[in-house]
Structures are given as C-alpha cells and as structure tokens.
Amino acid sequence: MATILVVDDEMGIRALLSEILTDEGHAIEIAENATQARAARERSRPDLVLLDIWMPDVDGITLLKEWGATGQLNMPVIMMSGHGTIDTAVEATKYGATAFLEKPITLQKLLRAVEQGLAKAPARAPGALGSISPISVNVLPGQRLEADLTVESAMTGGMGLPSMPVDLGPQSEQSFDLDRPLREARDAFEKAYFEFHLARENGSMTRVAEKTGLERTHLYRKLKQLGVDLSRNKRGGSH
Structure with missing residues (x-):
C-alpha cells in the first residue's frame, strides 16, 4: 500500500x-x-x-x-x-x-x-491509478460474475491466476476449468475471490476480513492454505 x-x-x-x-x-x-x-x-x-x-x-x-x-x-x-x-x-x-x-x-x-x-498524502504519480477496467469471470457457459479491477492490478497480475490470462480489453474474460474434482474447482474459485478482494483493498487484511465476513486469523490461515501470495497485493513495491 x-x-x-x-x-x-x-x-x-x-x-x-x-x-x-x-x-x-x-x-x-x-x-x-x-x-x-x-x-x-x-x-x-x-x-x-x-x-x-x-x-x-x-x-x-x-x-x-x-x-x-x-x-x-x-x-x-x-x-x-x-x-x-x-x-x-x-x-x-x-x-x-x-x-x-x-x-x-x-x-x-x-x-x-x-x-x-x-x-x-500527495499523490506520487497522478493518473497512474484509478482507471478501471471491467473483468468477467466465466463460471458456467453464459454466466458471468462481473468485477471491477484497476488496470494497474490487472497489469501486475492482481488476480494471481496463471491459467487465467488477463486481457486489458473492455470485454476480457477469465475461465475456470470445471473439468476437475469439486474440491479443486472450489479452491480455484476461492483463491480468485480472495485475490480479487486483496487487490481491490490494496492488500489490507483488515478491510478484506470485514468485506468477506471472516475473522482475521481465520482469513490469514485460509489464504495460506490456498497459496495466495500476499506480497503481490502490496502497493509501494517500487519504493
């Protein structure tokens, strides 16, 4: 952040x-x-x-x-x-x-x-943030979950899913592979869900806990279990 x-x-x-x-x-x-x-x-x-x-x-x-x-x-x-x-x-x-x-x-x-x-605090790079690009996550054919993610987050892999390449175009899509056991499919969705909220909240565990309704310690354990890389959602990595 x-x-x-x-x-x-x-x-x-x-x-x-x-x-x-x-x-x-x-x-x-x-x-x-x-x-x-x-x-x-x-x-x-x-x-x-x-x-x-x-x-x-x-x-x-x-x-x-x-x-x-x-x-x-x-x-x-x-x-x-x-x-x-x-x-x-x-x-x-x-x-x-x-x-x-x-x-x-x-x-x-x-x-x-x-x-x-x-x-x-004064903005360090005016105009660098705030541009929003809609991203669709395809769960089933014909069904979409709409989510807003900053262009910067998308460019830096804010969703953190290598199997779901991010296109900065207005209708970019990411698809889950549903031809797998339920547990694996659920884990993939949960990982995308938490990484999305971490990106949107600039890595704040407190705000993500409030947004997702999880107790902070449980949230931290959940993210570790899913293999979420918390460092990818921290702003200021260039300092």
Whole structure:
C-alpha cells in the first residue's frame, strides 16, 4: 500500500508497529533516532512517518521543525508519545503534524490515524491509478460474475491466476476449468475471490476480513492454505 517510516528509540515499539503495518500491506522503514530518520527519509521517501517525541539525540518536535524549515515536510507525520500533554499535541500540530497518538497505542487508533494520514498524502504519480477496467469471470457457459479491477492490478497480475490470462480489453474474460474434482474447482474459485478482494483493498487484511465476513486469523490461515501470495497485493513495491 504505502511506505511508512517508523521512528522510535524503543525496539519493542518499532517491532510491534512494523508487524502490524506490514500485515496491513505496507512497506516499513525503521529508525531509532533522528540521525537514522533523516537518512531513511532521504533514502525511501516515505508516504507517511510515525515519529516518537522523546528520543535520546534529537526529540521528535525538533526534527519535525527541521523538516518543515528545510522544505522536507512533504509527507504526513503522526507524532507518538507516552508522556504527551495537550500542549505537546498542540505544538506538534502547529509545526505540521497531522495527528498525535498517545502510548500505549491501540490497534484501532493506529490504523485509523494511518488511514487518515495517507488520505492527506500527495499523490506520487497522478493518473497512474484509478482507471478501471471491467473483468468477467466465466463460471458456467453464459454466466458471468462481473468485477471491477484497476488496470494497474490487472497489469501486475492482481488476480494471481496463471491459467487465467488477463486481457486489458473492455470485454476480457477469465475461465475456470470445471473439468476437475469439486474440491479443486472450489479452491480455484476461492483463491480468485480472495485475490480479487486483496487487490481491490490494496492488500489490507483488515478491510478484506470485514468485506468477506471472516475473522482475521481465520482469513490469514485460509489464504495460506490456498497459496495466495500476499506480497503481490502490496502497493509501494517500487519504493
């Protein structure tokens, strides 16, 4: 989905946030101090930064001010602190932070802040996404399941089915081989079903779980069982 830079001097916090956000389909860069954060920002040009306030060398507010003063604050920055006050949050917002998260950070608040922050991020390649091409999946002769899939997803194999080549034409079709045991045919359909939703939700396991009505852990096991390659549905692979 996006490249996110996590800056925190606590290894446990970095590991936890990285695990959660990686599971959501994001590419993660980590830094434990301002020096590493500057280098990571320059190297990976993140779409969003999670920045701790209290760090040993340079505090997060100072680094935020520095990026703003040098014209480098061109991505949303979410501040984090376990000792924050209202005044701290107001100061962070004053210098360009888009949100403030108080530790310990709950999963719900983290994902909501990240989603809202990325919604405010400037588009990296205007016009590259959003063009929709209808794709038909032929289940039985004369019966079609209509689905929308972005042209980019189609070009990168978003459906992930080698036996079903994708044509970018307006009436492109994909056919299941029904001359096989029921279990194999069902697995093939389920794989296409989940890969379609993963592509449409940009790899977000949380949103796919909500859309398909499955508990997240069960969904993850199901995808592993079907052999779904989760990495193919993560945006930002070029970062």
